Amino acid sequence: MPTGRPRDPQIDAAVLEAVLGVLDEAGYARLTIEEVARQAGTTKPAVYRRWPTRQHLALAALASRLGDSPVPDTGCTLCDLGEGILVFVAAFRRIRPGVLAALFADCAAVPELRDAFLTTLFEPPRTAVGRMLDRAVDRGDLRADVDRALVLDMLSSLVHHRALFGPAPITDDDVAHAVEALMAGIAVDYPRLLAHSRALSDPHHLHT
Amino acid sequence: MPTGRPRDPQIDAAVLEAVLGVLDEAGYARLTIEEVARQAGTTKPAVYRRWPTRQHLALAALASRLGDSPVPDTGCTLCDLGEGILVFVAAFRRIRPGVLAALFADCAAVPELRDAFLTTLFEPPRTAVGRMLDRAVDRGDLRADVDRALVLDMLSSLVHHRALFGPAPITDDDVAHAVEALMAGIAVDYPRLLAHSRALSDPHHLHT
Amino acid sequence: MPTGRPRDPQIDAAVLEAVLGVLDEAGYARLTIEEVARQAGTTKPAVYRRWPTRQHLALAALASRLGDSPVPDTGCTLCDLGEGILVFVAAFRRIRPGVLAALFADCAAVPELRDAFLTTLFEPPRTAVGRMLDRAVDRGDLRADVDRALVLDMLSSLVHHRALFGPAPITDDDVAHAVEALMAGIAVDYPRLLAHSRALSDPHHLHT
Amino acid sequence: MPTGRPRDPQIDAAVLEAVLGVLDEAGYARLTIEEVARQAGTTKPAVYRRWPTRQHLALAALASRLGDSPVPDTGCTLCDLGEGILVFVAAFRRIRPGVLAALFADCAAVPELRDAFLTTLFEPPRTAVGRMLDRAVDRGDLRADVDRALVLDMLSSLVHHRALFGPAPITDDDVAHAVEALMAGIAVDYPRLLAHSRALSDPHHLHT
DNA sequence: TGCTAAGCGAGACGGTACGTCCCGTCTTAAT
DNA sequence: ATTAAGACGGGACGTACCGTCTCGCTTAGCA
Numbered sequence: 001m002p003t004g005r006p007r008d009p010q011i012d013a014a015v016l017e018a019v020l021g022v023l024d025e026a027g028y029a030r031l032t033i034e035e036v037a038r039q040a041g042t043t044k045p046a047v048y049r050r051w052p053t054r055q056h057l058a059l060a061a062l063a064s065r066l067g068d069s070p071v072p073d074t075g076c077t078l079c080d081l082g083e084g085i086l087v088f089v090a091a092f093r094r095i096r097p098g099v100l101a102a103l104f105a106d107c108a109a110v111p112e113l114r115d116a117f118l119t120t121l122f123e124p125p126r127t128a129v130g131r132m133l134d135r136a137v138d139r140g141d142l143r144a145d146v147d148r149a150l151v152l153d154m155l156s157s158l159v160h161h162r163a164l165f166g167p168a169p170i171t172d173d174d175v176a177h178a179v180e181a182l183m184a185g186i187a188v189d190y191p192r193l194l195a196h197s198r199a200l201s202d203p204h205h206l207h208t
Numbered sequence: 209m210p211t212g213r214p215r216d217p218q219i220d221a222a223v224l225e226a227v228l229g230v231l232d233e234a235g236y237a238r239l240t241i242e243e244v245a246r247q248a249g250t251t252k253p254a255v256y257r258r259w260p261t262r263q264h265l266a267l268a269a270l271a272s273r274l275g276d277s278p279v280p281d282t283g284c285t286l287c288d289l290g291e292g293i294l295v296f297v298a299a300f301r302r303i304r305p306g307v308l309a310a311l312f313a314d315c316a317a318v319p320e321l322r323d324a325f326l327t328t329l330f331e332p333p334r335t336a337v338g339r340m341l342d343r344a345v346d347r348g349d350l351r352a353d354v355d356r357a358l359v360l361d362m363l364s365s366l367v368h369h370r371a372l373f374g375p376a377p378i379t380d381d382d383v384a385h386a387v388e389a390l391m392a393g394i395a396v397d398y399p400r401l402l403a404h405s406r407a408l409s410d411p412h413h414l415h416t
Numbered sequence: 417m418p419t420g421r422p423r424d425p426q427i428d429a430a431v432l433e434a435v436l437g438v439l440d441e442a443g444y445a446r447l448t449i450e451e452v453a454r455q456a457g458t459t460k461p462a463v464y465r466r467w468p469t470r471q472h473l474a475l476a477a478l479a480s481r482l483g484d485s486p487v488p489d490t491g492c493t494l495c496d497l498g499e500g501i502l503v504f505v506a507a508f509r510r511i512r513p514g515v516l517a518a519l520f521a522d523c524a525a526v527p528e529l530r531d532a533f534l535t536t537l538f539e540p541p542r543t544a545v546g547r548m549l550d551r552a553v554d555r556g557d558l559r560a561d562v563d564r565a566l567v568l569d570m571l572s573s574l575v576h577h578r579a580l581f582g583p584a585p586i587t588d589d590d591v592a593h594a595v596e597a598l599m600a601g602i603a604v605d606y607p608r609l610l611a612h613s614r615a616l617s618d619p620h621h622l623h624t
Numbered sequence: 625m626p627t628g629r630p631r632d633p634q635i636d637a638a639v640l641e642a643v644l645g646v647l648d649e650a651g652y653a654r655l656t657i658e659e660v661a662r663q664a665g666t667t668k669p670a671v672y673r674r675w676p677t678r679q680h681l682a683l684a685a686l687a688s689r690l691g692d693s694p695v696p697d698t699g700c701t702l703c704d705l706g707e708g709i710l711v712f713v714a715a716f717r718r719i720r721p722g723v724l725a726a727l728f729a730d731c732a733a734v735p736e737l738r739d740a741f742l743t744t745l746f747e748p749p750r751t752a753v754g755r756m757l758d759r760a761v762d763r764g765d766l767r768a769d770v771d772r773a774l775v776l777d778m779l780s781s782l783v784h785h786r787a788l789f790g791p792a793p794i795t796d797d798d799v800a801h802a803v804e805a806l807m808a809g810i811a812v813d814y815p816r817l818l819a820h821s822r823a824l825s826d827p828h829h830l831h832t
Numbered sequence: 833t834g835c836t837a838a839g840c841g842a843g844a845c846g847g848t849a850c851g852t853c854c855c856g857t858c859t860t861a862a863t
Numbered sequence: 864a865t866t867a868a869g870a871c872g873g874g875a876c877g878t879a880c881c882g883t884c885t886c887g888c889t890t891a892g893c894a
Contacts (some may be wrong), residue, residue: 004838105310161365518729577781
């Protein structure tokens with residue numbers, strides 16, 4: 001049972017907010033405990049008591065921003081995949097370019113941090129899209145022998161790659177094209193899927 | 209016409225070697241000019257004369273490691289793509305995980321560095337694979353209306369993603385699967401390509 | 417009321433010791449903050465926090481070596497002068513030749529440092545011998561009209577000169593001879609002083 | 625027989641002049657080969673070809689300034705000593721305070737430089753005054769058993785000490801007082817000397 | 833109510849690495 | 864062979880900021 005003076009919860013919130021402010025305005029390289037403490041109106045030891053390193057701090061702050069992604073389930077495999085991917089594309093767009101790469105690089109060497117990074121920031125949308133693929137297999141839209149993990153990687157890596165290294169984040173059209181090209185290779189009956197998608201969403205933007 | 213004492217080329221080599229040593233053993237975060245100079249048996253000013261920042265230094269060192277990739281051209285589209293990608297997969301495998309991400313994050317904000325990074329480290333294999341796609345279109349293996357840039361992104365991002373964030377670098381089998389799934393969606397006559405590939409390489413490892 | 421982490425007194429001592437080590441073994445020209453920090457097992461900022469310049473550092477270290485000189489007071493003017501001078505001669509002998517000259521040269525241009533040098537290193541023995549001269553006047557051993565400051569300069573400059581520029585530091589005999597020659601010119605009754613001195617100290621070494 | 629392009633003697637002169645300029649205006653600590661070369665309108669290698677070190681350079685420059693001191697010989701021991709000392713006092717007054725001390729400190733560790741320093745800068749006036757003392761002994765003005773080297777040291781050290789460490793260089797009156805106090809202790813018949821001196825120089829300034 | 837233990841703001845600490853200055857040397861092309 | 868010119872290899876500089884520690888005070892829960 002903890003004795004002594006309890007921690008001031010306002011400091012927790014103020015620090016996380018300050019971290020997001022620094023990351024958005026200056027990037028991960030400028031994320032110093034000293035600056036965070038200053039912007040949060042507190043002191044370095046108060047921060048260090050809560051998060052042992054800059055990495056933990058950044059992870060906690062970014063996790064608090066990227067909330068749960070709603071998973072669309074309309075019955076249209078192509079539509080769901082496209083929309084589902086765009087949901088987490090939108091989430092990543094809210095993080096300043098370079099921040100994720102720098103943070104990951106800083107975490108890569110420490111298994112605990114590496115796992116925390118992946119679990120916190122990369123896993124949720126990946127799981128969501130994975131569930132869509134499962135449903136597509138169940139519906140008979142997708143060949144059952146496809147390596148779902150690989151397909152997930154191909155889709156998410158495209159998003160991440162363009163977010164991290166591209167001249168610009170991926171566009172909605174690019175997502176649609178990519179989904180279509182990939183699905184054409186692994187769907188049971190791609191023309192039917194496409195027709196279904198068009199019937200549902202025309203004159204929506206999500207088609208070739 | 210350059211006058212004055214010429215630069216000692218041994219120092220150039222020793223510094224680049226020291227940089228690779230530090231990157232391999234300790235990662236980009238531990239790459240300090242002071243440590244590099246110490247390991248190279250020289251001093252900081254000698255390093256600063258050659259490369260103005262840590263970023264330039266790391267770029268030069270990594271570029272010296274990733275030599276030119278030979279582009280296979282056997283006439284078999286599937287084989288060439290698979291082998292060509294594996295060539296630069298192998299190159300990236302020689303770089304400690306996290307190093308590229310950290311370096312890119314450090315370069316992202318400065319256009320000159322960002323361009324240097326992409327040109328030096330990402331462009332060459334991308335160009336090589338792009339040429340393969342062009343040849344495939346010329347041969348009539350690939351539909352002419354595909355967005356080659358997007359296909360390139362899908363392939364290279366998969367490699368990079370697994371190199372950067374994956375629990376392990378991508379395997380040869382995964383590359384083969386990915387190429388096949390993707391080509392199935394965008395080839396003019398995929399079964400013919402597959403048959404050709406098998407005829408050539410059976411009992412090679414590069415097939416489903 | 418001082419707040420913050422208190423300074424580690426062991427570092428103070430280690431640094432001063434390291435300074436004396438460098439001065440003794442290599443001289444003032446080799447006294448660099450970096451080397452001192454290295455030998456003291458600490459770092460440059462820790463040194464700079466304590467002493468702002470190399471000059472302050474050297475002054476502090478030398479002052480810590482030259483402790484207070486006890487002032488003899490036996491009633492014998494000749495003996496006291498001779499012994500009193502030898503006390504600080506001995507002190508200067510503990511400093512490597514050239515160190516004082518170089519340090520002073522470095523301090524000469526800055527009044528604060530110049531005063532600190534003189535006050536710390538030259539003043540104490542000078543004051544002590546000055547008190548002896550006062551007592552000698554009080555006792556009627558010395559003519560009251562002599563310029564005490566000039567006499568002090570003649571004695572101390574002899575010591576310093578030989579310490580700084582001589583082929584060897586001044587000897588005890590030289591001190592005795594110099595005191596006798598000078599006192600012969602300014603004493604009220606020199607033969608009496610000499611007789612008194614011999615009566616006291618025979619067969620001591622302090623006589624012609 | 626020297627072949628090749630002959631050395632430009634104007635560079636020798638320009639360099640020495642530049643050295644004196646730097647020493648007078650900035651002191652020994654600021655005497656760098658680079659600055660000397662710049663002020664002399666030449667380059668560093670041209671300086672290094674002529675004088676191997678900064679010490680040699682400073683010695684040569686100062687020696688070129690301190691010309692031969694004329695030795696007065698009027699027959700009046702007190703007058704000659706006083707005037708003779710003032711001659712080299714005047715010479716030292718032309719050198720910025722601290723320069724000699726710093727230079728000596730820099731030379732002290734190398735026997736060759738140390739000897740060059742003493743021979744070039746300190747010996748000439750000392751020899752001159754030494755000759756005066758010899759004449760005084762010959763004339764019967766001075767006791768033959770005095771240690772001439774010690775007397776020389778007492779006089780010259782007084783001058784040097786005040787030049788180096790005093791709040792002001794020694795005054796003419798101080799020199800007179802010091803000579804008189806010292807001679808009173810070692811002359812054969814001091815009152816006679818004093819009378820002779822006054823007879824010659826009254827109402828000159830050189831007496832008590 | 834008084835004691836104890838932990839959190840708090842404040843700020844100096846020990847230390848790493850920085851980027852720069854200027855040293856004395858070396859190389860080149862021309863004289 | 865010496866010259867002017869200028870870049871080189873290198874030692875040391877003084878600084879910025881890191882993450883840690885110590886302080887004196889404040890704030891609860893336990894006795």
